[in-house]
Amino acid sequence: MRDDVEKIISQAAAEVSAASSLAELDEVRVRYLGKKGRITAALRSLGACPPEERPALGKLLNEARESVEAMLTRRRDEVAALERAKALEAERVDVTLPGTRPPVGARHPIRMVYEELEEIFGRMGFEVAEGPEVELDYYNFEALNVPKNHPSRDIQDTFYISDEVVLRTHTTCVDVRVMKGRKPPVRAIIPGKVYRSDASDPSHLPVFHQLDGFAVDEGITFGDLKGTLARFAREFFGADTKVRFRPSYFPFTEPSAEMDVSCVICHGRGCRVCKNTGWLEILGSGLFHPKVLEAVGYDPEKVSGLAFGMGADRIAMLKYGIDDIRLLAENDMRFNRQFLHINPAHIVHASREG
Amino acid sequence: MLVPYEWLKEFVPGLPPADEVARVLTMAGVAVEALTGEGEDAVFDFEITHNRPDLLNVFGLAREAAAVFSLPLRHPELAVPEEGGAAEGMASVEIAAPGLCRRYIARIVTDVKIGPSPGWMQARLASSGVRPINNIVDVTNYVMLEVGQPLHAFDLDLVGGRRIVVRRAAPGESITTIDGEQRRLSEDMLVIADADRPVAVAGVMGGLETEVSERTKAVLLESANFDGVSVWRTSRALRMRTEASSRFSRGLWPENARIGVDRAAALIAAIGAGKIALGMLDAYPGREAPVYVTLRPRRVNHLLGTNIPAEEMKDILMRLGFIIESKDGDAYRVLVPDHRRDVSREEDLVEEIARLHGYDRIEATLPEGAPPEVRLDPARQVASRAGEILRACGLSEVETITFTNFEACRELRLPEDEVERRAVKISNPLSSDYTMMRTTLLTSLLDVLKRNAARREDDVAIYEIARVYLRREREDAPGSARGDSLPGSGSACEDLLPCEPTKIGLAVMGRIAEPSWERGAADAGFFDLKGIVETLLEGLGVRGARFVAASHPSLHPGRTARVVVAGDGDGSDGDIGDIGFLGELHPDVREALGLRKRACVAELDLASILAARDPVPRVKPLARFPAVTRDMAIVVRRDVASAEVRDEIAAAGADLVEDVRLFDVYEGPQVPEGHRSLAFSITYRSPERTLTDEEVEKAHRAISAALTEKLGATVRE
Incomplete structure (x- = not known):
């Protein structure tokens, strides 16, 4: 009987390891441990044995059952792993096939520039203000020290709606509107569309974008103007950006200055974009002309203000290497979609070899 | 230059x-x-x-x-070798319009020998971009380039009565200018006339008839100071911009007339082009008082943020020709030189000092004190959020030109009388494409689709958040344009300005997503765009937006909806407003634009969205009791709107219905003609307890009964 048991175990072991599927394993289990299985049958026939052998034989058979069960369990895990592996193998994909992308829309570069400018100036305490694009002649010109019927109007070619109403030629008119309703200190930037009757060409559009800004308070100095704008230039164009201020003329500022930044393309070594000067003209600025402060009811003896205005299109063109302003208004999807891959964190320009 | x-x-x-x-x-x-x-x-x-x-x-x-x-300056040679008779007896000068002519000097040149000017003079003219003509004309041009004074030479023998009268043009007068053009003059224009007729448009161009020629024997040399504004207006009206007119327009000073005429006379004599008569005719009614400006060095440093010593300031100003006349306390009295008519107040001196001191030597600082608090504009925040949502829906941002024209509006079948009434028209348009401001974003967005379609790009999904421009009508409340809401601009003139409401415009043509090898890709239709609009409105916190069948001239008559929303929630019954529309483009419009694929568009009003937003959204507590979901399929007449059925389900299910979702629409053989089957999944839940089967069954049956009774629906088992 003892020999029989060992034989059963060794046969079971052989069958377990021969089983290659969960179904076959189950058959083996039934054959040995099922109701009519061989070990079950042997246990049941224990009563026919002499009483003194029963305990030892019973123990032996129980051990045999546990051993077969253990073998089955071990083998079941093996077979399950094999079957899972087979199933997974059947599901293998070509990982180089293209992914299914959810549709994502791109930002327009002008908006990216505005957003970045709003963040930079926002950190310096400038709020965002807006005003009408169809504007009174008064705000666009007269309040900014450009009298009616005066030759200084030749500086800008203006679209007129009527004698009193124009399409604003700059966002500076909103400076006046904002100051008129407030007491200093005020710091604001004004993004928006502006209009000049210039025919379209690679660097002109009749509708383009500006960002004006100003800070009025007691004791605002020309040095503050320089410091504020130099900080903007470094944050926007990169920490190693240099700036220089050149005297200029705007009717609404005195003193007036134009700010150049070191060329973002060639880093000051000279290239086509900076016309070999190493500098790029970026914005006009100055301290508010006392007549402007008087027009909004401020006392120029007490209050002074720094003011600046820049073309957002030009800045977008420099930052993103765009060589024709018309691309910004055409909305050719082959152009617009490229801005899915370009964001303000990039300083996108040609290499230093440019 | x-x-x-x-x-x-x-x-x-x-x-x-x-x-x-x-x-x-x-x-x-x-x-x-x-x-x-x-x-x-x-x-x-x-x-x-x-x-x-x-x-x-x-x-x-x-x-x-x-x-x-800081270098020494040499002056041009002004000594005139006069000879022969006195100019006084050879001609006369009279200024009849002293407001427009501050000074008129004439010198007389006799024994004129017309010929080429010397080589050195021709060379300098050429390198300055001026074509040499003859010795007399070249001298006038040379002097204008050298000292900035425009001059004109008349053939004295052709000047009627040898008399110069500076006057306004008489009604109906005209002149042929030296470019051969006949010019009609108006009474606000200043002319130089002889005894009979105009011989020059003052400060702009001389007349052909009195021009210097080969036969000229005597010349009257004009050096004058004309009013800049008058010359500017005249040259604009006559569309003549000349070297002379642009100089006068920008402002010259009367003292320069003397320098100009003497310099010219000295040169004419020096090159042997003629003899200079004794003296000159000098009518000078507009002698100007000297201009003084106060300089306070402390204020200069205060404005610049510098410590420039007063001595350096004085030195800079003196180098520039200013004269420091006296000192009163800390303030200096500074005499402005004649040629610096741009300097009239202290700030002008501040700039002079700053620029010669050197802008680069002024230390860069930041404004002192804490920056003021920043006010955020909710409209800008909502617009920015709207952009994020729309980009996440696959729409790309565009930035379009705000102009349009009548033809483009006609192409979109927009009613002409309305466009005529509301459009802001440009009085001096640059081209026929850009004659007015857009009244809707559709013109701009469809132009983008058209341009892309023309480049074989048929899959375009775009949005723009920008303004349209509407001429104000009586019912429009003042201040409804964003810009007008600024305080303090309360001038009556504001009424002249149009409204500039900001719109959210969407346009989808062809596919939104890239086609996938796995799933293919379908072109977007009405419900894709509607889904985007719903996502947008929900994302912006607008609850309960409804879509109502509507019509729009540019859109498909059966595929257009108004978007209607509960207003500011103040509880009044009529508190419902339109916030925009959406629909599929009318096939006629699509064909007119040359679009190969169907397109859907929407336009929503930002201010209305802002007003319809849930002002203080709060997080709802999570449900503590389980939900039961039951489906219900009904057959109703085709003209019963699905929204009506959904509302009825919500109403009949009383408080137990948490959500109603439509998951199938079927029309076909198993449904009677003119009917359709709608299948809803209804979620029942109570916030207070776990619902029993009986409660759900009761509610479900009540809904079924209500649909049968009120909408004539048959509930399918």
């Missing part, structure tokens, strides 16, 4: 090399745009700012350069 280096150096002999002159003058505010040629042959191209007409000539630039470089 082209200026040869060697000409400049004639007046400032100590000048450094040309490239350094260019660099230093540019940094002092006299911009050199370009420098061509080498060494002594270098030529500057100056860009002179509008406030400095005194720099529109070689001597003026030399004077500035001498001040900037």
